[in-house]
Amino acid sequence: MATIEKKHEVVVIGGGFGGLYAVQKLGKAPVNVTLIDRRNFHLFQPLLYQVATGGLSPADISSPLRSILSHQANTKVLLGEVTDVDPVAQKVMLRGQEIPYDTLIVATGVSHSYFGNEHWQQDAPGLKTIENALEMRRRIFMAFEAAEKETDPAERRAWLTFVIVGGGPTGVELAGAISELAFSTLRQDFRNIDTSEAKVLLLEGMDRVLPPYAPELSAKAEKSLEHLGVTVQTKTFVTNIANGVVTMKQGEEIIEVPAKTVLWAAGIKASPMGKLLADRTGAELDRVGRVIVEPNLSIANQPNIFVVGDLSNYPHQGERPLPGIAPVAMQEGQYVAKLIQTRIKGEPEPQFKYVDLGSLAVIGRNAAVVDLGFIKFSGFLAWLAWLFVHIYFLIEFDNKLVVMVQWAWNYFTRKRGARLITGDESLGEVEVDRQGHYHAPAKPKEPIEA
Amino acid sequence: MATIEKKHEVVVIGGGFGGLYAVQKLGKAPVNVTLIDRRNFHLFQPLLYQVATGGLSPADISSPLRSILSHQANTKVLLGEVTDVDPVAQKVMLRGQEIPYDTLIVATGVSHSYFGNEHWQQDAPGLKTIENALEMRRRIFMAFEAAEKETDPAERRAWLTFVIVGGGPTGVELAGAISELAFSTLRQDFRNIDTSEAKVLLLEGMDRVLPPYAPELSAKAEKSLEHLGVTVQTKTFVTNIANGVVTMKQGEEIIEVPAKTVLWAAGIKASPMGKLLADRTGAELDRVGRVIVEPNLSIANQPNIFVVGDLSNYPHQGERPLPGIAPVAMQEGQYVAKLIQTRIKGEPEPQFKYVDLGSLAVIGRNAAVVDLGFIKFSGFLAWLAWLFVHIYFLIEFDNKLVVMVQWAWNYFTRKRGARLITGDESLGEVEVDRQGHYHAPAKPKEPIEA
Numbered sequence: 001m002a003t004i005e006k007k008h009e010v011v012v013i014g015g016g017f018g019g020l021y022a023v024q025k026l027g028k029a030p031v032n033v034t035l036i037d038r039r040n041f042h043l044f045q046p047l048l049y050q051v052a053t054g055g056l057s058p059a060d061i062s063s064p065l066r067s068i069l070s071h072q073a074n075t076k077v078l079l080g081e082v083t084d085v086d087p088v089a090q091k092v093m094l095r096g097q098e099i100p101y102d103t104l105i106v107a108t109g110v111s112h113s114y115f116g117n118e119h120w121q122q123d124a125p126g127l128k129t130i131e132n133a134l135e136m137r138r139r140i141f142m143a144f145e146a147a148e149k150e151t152d153p154a155e156r157r158a159w160l161t162f163v164i165v166g167g168g169p170t171g172v173e174l175a176g177a178i179s180e181l182a183f184s185t186l187r188q189d190f191r192n193i194d195t196s197e198a199k200v201l202l203l204e205g206m207d208r209v210l211p212p213y214a215p216e217l218s219a220k221a222e223k224s225l226e227h228l229g230v231t232v233q234t235k236t237f238v239t240n241i242a243n244g245v246v247t248m249k250q251g252e253e254i255i256e257v258p259a260k261t262v263l264w265a266a267g268i269k270a271s272p273m274g275k276l277l278a279d280r281t282g283a284e285l286d287r288v289g290r291v292i293v294e295p296n297l298s299i300a301n302q303p304n305i306f307v308v309g310d311l312s313n314y315p316h317q318g319e320r321p322l323p324g325i326a327p328v329a330m331q332e333g334q335y336v337a338k339l340i341q342t343r344i345k346g347e348p349e350p351q352f353k354y355v356d357l358g359s360l361a362v363i364g365r366n367a368a369v370v371d372l373g374f375i376k377f378s379g380f381l382a383w384l385a386w387l388f389v390h391i392y393f394l395i396e397f398d399n400k401l402v403v404m405v406q407w408a409w410n411y412f413t414r415k416r417g418a419r420l421i422t423g424d425e426s427l428g429e430v431e432v433d434r435q436g437h438y439h440a441p442a443k444p445k446e447p448i449e450a
Numbered sequence: 451m452a453t454i455e456k457k458h459e460v461v462v463i464g465g466g467f468g469g470l471y472a473v474q475k476l477g478k479a480p481v482n483v484t485l486i487d488r489r490n491f492h493l494f495q496p497l498l499y500q501v502a503t504g505g506l507s508p509a510d511i512s513s514p515l516r517s518i519l520s521h522q523a524n525t526k527v528l529l530g531e532v533t534d535v536d537p538v539a540q541k542v543m544l545r546g547q548e549i550p551y552d553t554l555i556v557a558t559g560v561s562h563s564y565f566g567n568e569h570w571q572q573d574a575p576g577l578k579t580i581e582n583a584l585e586m587r588r589r590i591f592m593a594f595e596a597a598e599k600e601t602d603p604a605e606r607r608a609w610l611t612f613v614i615v616g617g618g619p620t621g622v623e624l625a626g627a628i629s630e631l632a633f634s635t636l637r638q639d640f641r642n643i644d645t646s647e648a649k650v651l652l653l654e655g656m657d658r659v660l661p662p663y664a665p666e667l668s669a670k671a672e673k674s675l676e677h678l679g680v681t682v683q684t685k686t687f688v689t690n691i692a693n694g695v696v697t698m699k700q701g702e703e704i705i706e707v708p709a710k711t712v713l714w715a716a717g718i719k720a721s722p723m724g725k726l727l728a729d730r731t732g733a734e735l736d737r738v739g740r741v742i743v744e745p746n747l748s749i750a751n752q753p754n755i756f757v758v759g760d761l762s763n764y765p766h767q768g769e770r771p772l773p774g775i776a777p778v779a780m781q782e783g784q785y786v787a788k789l790i791q792t793r794i795k796g797e798p799e800p801q802f803k804y805v806d807l808g809s810l811a812v813i814g815r816n817a818a819v820v821d822l823g824f825i826k827f828s829g830f831l832a833w834l835a836w837l838f839v840h841i842y843f844l845i846e847f848d849n850k851l852v853v854m855v856q857w858a859w860n861y862f863t864r865k866r867g868a869r870l871i872t873g874d875e876s877l878g879e880v881e882v883d884r885q886g887h888y889h890a891p892a893k894p895k896e897p898i899e900a
Contacts, residue, residue, distance in 0.1 A: 057507035066639035076641045079595045145529045189516035
């Protein structure tokens with residue numbers, strides 16, 4: 001009788017860029033892989049702002065994990081939430097289920113943070129999930145609808161004021177897209193308001209937008225934004241968001257801006273898995289809860305637990321940890337996948353070295369900035385580069401065709417088709433409760449008129 | 451000084467096929483038009499089942515009303531809900547707003563009905579809105595996920611049993627699409643279950659599916675469905691839906707089927723606007739609350755209030771009222787728009803005559819039935835006809851390009867990209883509450899792993 005050799009079990013928590021690229025790189029390795037995620041899809045997060053502003057549909061930037069990995073025979077996808085990790089017994093716990101591992105890769109990412117002002121969340125939603133994006137979309141388009149109905153000029157102005165907090169790539173992309181909505185896409189659509197009276201305010205604490213980029217690109221981005229109609233306010237700190245008013249500090253000056261739509265693109269905090277790992281393994285966390293990893297991306301004294309992607313703080317290459325962007329996560333995931341294979345073979349382990357392929361940020365139609373290190377450029381060429389890179393990476397997740405067509409359509413028509421206001425609270429502030437016996441009996445939240 | 455002539459005010463409630471076609475037909479008329487809808491988009495309802503089964507995204511079958519009507523200068527779109535109608539003062543009431551009308555067109559449609567068993571709604575959602583479709587989608591794809599996790603064989607079977615109540619076009623389309631998911635799209639995606647063990651049950655009270663169609667087409671549809679793997683049960687009445695069991699009656703026999711996913715495609719009831727109109731104008735309603743209209747689609751004794759589309763019961767052309775399908779609504783809307791114009795000119799009013807252009811129902815890939823009256827056919831040709839008609843009508847709402855590409859993609863790859871499980875309760879039955887201090891602090895419903 002032949003003995004069946006027990007295969008090396010790799011468990012990956014999180015199907016974002018870090019986790020998914022690790023899993024895919026292990027596709028032909030002599031291991032069993034289990035990918036655990038709370039969601040059934042991989043999200044192409046760099047384009048989430050397009051969903052928030054009505055340019056793309058959620059499914060355009062998401063791919064079912066099972067579908068991506070369907071032909072990877074050594075891999076299982078498990079939909080569920082990790083409740084605990086036991087590094088001694090080498091097990092990951094889910095509700096009513098324990099998954100043993102030989103190697104664990106944690107790639108659960110980060111969410112947005114309000115720097116201790118978590119109560120601002122209600123007034124200023126962030127952008128990390130599909131649900132976040134749909135909520136932003138709902139608020140943005142409802143604001144124009146509310147302005148159309150409003151008769152009080154001050155209130156109308158507040159409905160037409162959009163404040164984006166945070167001048168990083170997400171904030172810049174949101175501000176650019178909302179400006180395009182107000183000054184181009186929606187201009188012909190209303191009768192009582194002129195959408196080009198909208199005010200789009202981008203607030204940044206540092207002295208320039210896109211602070212991680214080269215100063216000349218920040219300057220170009222700022223110019224492009226202002227050309228699009230965005231008012232950029234740097235060295236500006238939000239001190240309060242309440243009752244439709246954003247309070248901010250510029251130097252010693254306190255400014256209050258009435259704004260009904262405030263979008264948060266400012267801070268991050270690590271997924272709770274960071275703290276769980278710290279408690280269970282003694283891993284060291286940074287200020288925002290990310291796990292500080294060894295040069296090979298493992299946790300200190302836990303050679304078979306790796307942390308990759310945004311949750312990982314890798315400080316071994318330069319003064320600052322690597323940035324929380326997709327290319328870092330992809331390279332980290334692939335590196336760990338390779339390391340596992342060399343370890344199994346007993347070969348010398350490779351060192352992780354991040355190869356910086358440059359940075360990109362898009363501002364709007366025909367406008368982007370690109371920093372490849374040896375060369376920096378902006379404008380239409382940069383925008384084409386941005387387009388190419390994003391379509392290229394979407395290719396692997398089979399959405400490219402539809403996204404390309406949608407974008408081509410949006411580009412030439414300047415339309416945005418995904419402008420639906422949906423969800424349970426779809427009518428938000430202007431929703432009307434039906435009175436008396438005209439209530440729809442079963443489900444009052446459903447549309448009555450159509 | 452020139453006198454400004456007061457223009458005839460037309461108010462249209464509801465932006466579905468009936469209302470929207472009326473509005474568009476009034477585009478060049480010497481009238482002012484106000485279109486009121488609770489939603490900001492027109493929904494191409496015939497394709498809603500595609501959203502429910504992950505083939506298309508909500509935005510693919512929706513178009514912003516403002517965008518459709520953006521260049522129609524005499525038309526205003528108003529997002530809001532009608533709370534009352536005053537036929538004496540000729541006003542439509544919204545919250546904090548009154549809209550005077552000279553002519554009123556009501557086109558608020560129908561929703562689904564449980565024949566007095568409204569408590570079944572929780573267990574067996576219907577399909578009328580985008581939110582309904584996303585809820586169905588969530589349940590369908592969660593069922594496969596739950597089956598993959600389930601270890602008890604009976605429970606697993608229940609997760610893999612899909613019961614569709616109602617053998618009209620919607621029920622047939624849903625049953626066909628779910629079969630394709632189980633027997634083709636998802637087959638390679640799971641490791642613990644064989645999705646082709648799924649059971650798709652289509653229940654119909656009459657003696658055949660698609661009862662309004664010619665009997666030979668019903669027979670062909672049934673054959674196609676069974677070829678796809680659907681079990682069709684006619685002369686079958688659901689007597690209870692509770693605790694994961696559907697109880698049905700076939701003749702004298704009582705059958706209980708454990709099924710975790712039950713979808714409702716059986717009955718309709720009129721929008722509450724029907725009862726409101728009856729109370730305010732004395733309009734006569736039929737059994738399901740639709741307004742029985744005069745030969746010119748107006749309400750008796752209310753020559754300037756018209757009811758078009760699904761909410762209208764037009765009994766003047768044959769034994770039964772016209773069916774609740776898009777072509778009827780479109781023709782009714784356009785007819786009333788024309789009638790208004792001839793009335794203004796003082797010309798003799800035209801008679802409404804519905805031109806039956808035939809019926810179509812799609813069963814699945816390459817399979818549909820078409821009844822043009824003088825000719826009936828089914829199979830691939832019928833499917834092409836179905837495809838052509840739907841793309842043709844989508845053209846006017848500018849989604850055609852993306853839908854065509856998405857469909858071509860789905861067709862050739864047999865994939866369905868819009869398989870996201872989203873929403874607040876996105877993880878449904880298998881959701882895990884985090885324990886103790888690992889709770890995500892601000893918004894526990896958000897994903898933790900990814």
